Amino acid sequence: MASFGSRVWSRLEKTCRYIPIVVNTVLVFSITAEVSYLVVVEAPRDPVQQKGESSAVWKSVHLFCQYFMLGNITWNATLFLRTSPSIRGVFLGGEGVGQGWRYCYTCETHTPPRCSHCYDCNVCVLRRDHHCVFFGQCVGFRNYRYFLSCLLFMWAGLLYAVVMNAEVFIVILKEGVTLHSVMLLLVPWIMLVSGQVSARAVAFAFIADTCVVGFLLVSAFLFFHVALMLRGQTTREWYSSRRPYSLGLLANVRECLGQHWYLCWLCPLLPSPLPGDGIHFLITGPLEPAGGPARR
Ligand SMILES: [Zn+2]
Ligand SMILES: [Zn+2]
Numbered sequence: 001m002a003s004f005g006s007r008v009w010s011r012l013e014k015t016c017r018y019i020p021i022v023v024n025t026v027l028v029f030s031i032t033a034e035v036s037y038l039v040v041v042e043a044p045r046d047p048v049q050q051k052g053e054s055s056a057v058w059k060s061v062h063l064f065c066q067y068f069m070l071g072n073i074t075w076n077a078t079l080f081l082r083t084s085p086s087i088r089g090v091f092l093g094g095e096g097v098g099q100g101w102r103y104c105y106t107c108e109t110h111t112p113p114r115c116s117h118c119y120d121c122n123v124c125v126l127r128r129d130h131h132c133v134f135f136g137q138c139v140g141f142r143n144y145r146y147f148l149s150c151l152l153f154m155w156a157g158l159l160y161a162v163v164m165n166a167e168v169f170i171v172i173l174k175e176g177v178t179l180h181s182v183m184l185l186l187v188p189w190i191m192l193v194s195g196q197v198s199a200r201a202v203a204f205a206f207i208a209d210t211c212v213v214g215f216l217l218v219s220a221f222l223f224f225h226v227a228l229m230l231r232g233q234t235t236r237e238w239y240s241s242r243r244p245y246s247l248g249l250l251a252n253v254r255e256c257l258g259q260h261w262y263l264c265w266l267c268p269l270l271p272s273p274l275p276g277d278g279i280h281f282l283i284t285g286p287l288e289p290a291g292g293p294a295r296r
Contacts, residue, residue, distance in 0.1 A: 032070050080143045083143040100283070125138040158215040188206045231252065242287070245285075255274070
């Protein structure tokens with residue numbers, strides 16, 4: 001029987017896994033609310049133009065784009081979390097044990113090529129890419145499409161938010177590059193605690209900063225994963241410099257996004273069946289890296 005201490009630790013660990021999801025959700029909704037405020041209340045800055053008909057159309061188009069991106073982010077994230085990439089409930093087929101198959105001592109089963117055990121999810125994952133700490137779940141064969149689409153819309157949304165927040169930076173830096181303006185941009189909370197600026201100015205500076213940092217981070221993730229998708233590689237295979245399952249540019253994209261790859265990223269509800277089963281893969285190159293056996 002588990003001791004009280006280990007039960008408390010286990011519960012704490014499970015709770016901590018949700019913290020990045022909650023923080024991300026709060027940030028995404030806060031950024032959307034701030035950008036909506038900038039569009040509806042602050043723009044355009046000329047009061048005469050604000051009352052014009054073109055201004056109403058302009059605002060409507062902007063709000064539609066924002067909520068289209070927000071809808072795609074939340075829907076893709078929800079489907080990503082609800083689509084289990086693990087081997088649970090999947091018939092792996094005993095006759096398939098052969099090249100690329102391994103035995104997982106934790107799950108006590110033979111696992112197919114590209115499948116590996118995740119010690120955070122405590123299960124083997126089909127075509128495992130990596131364990132995403134921001135979602136608290138593995139990225140694998142069945143949920144890769146939602147992961148990529150979510151990244152794409154987060155990138156587009158953050159780019160849009162950075163452009164819209166350029167005005168905030170201009171207002172802050174209007175007085176010139178002084179210690180006050182630099183401190184407000186770099187450490188807004190210290191400026192608030194020390195009573196140097198209002199809570200409103202800090203909130204705008206914080207969100208503007210978050211947009212820039214988030215955009216740089218998401219750009220790196222997105223371009224890395226698009227490159228991996230085009231190369232037909234997982235992150236694990238990239239680490240060990242192997243590309244044994246690459247089928248060519250177009251077929252690699254189809255392997256990740258499905259038959260309707262050219263359209264499915266527009267909306268997570270568009271069906272796009274994956275061509276493979278996540279168990280059998282065509283081998284087109286050496287399974288082991290040139291320098292020796294691949295790391296587990
Ligand atoms: Zn396992
Ligand atoms: Zn995992």
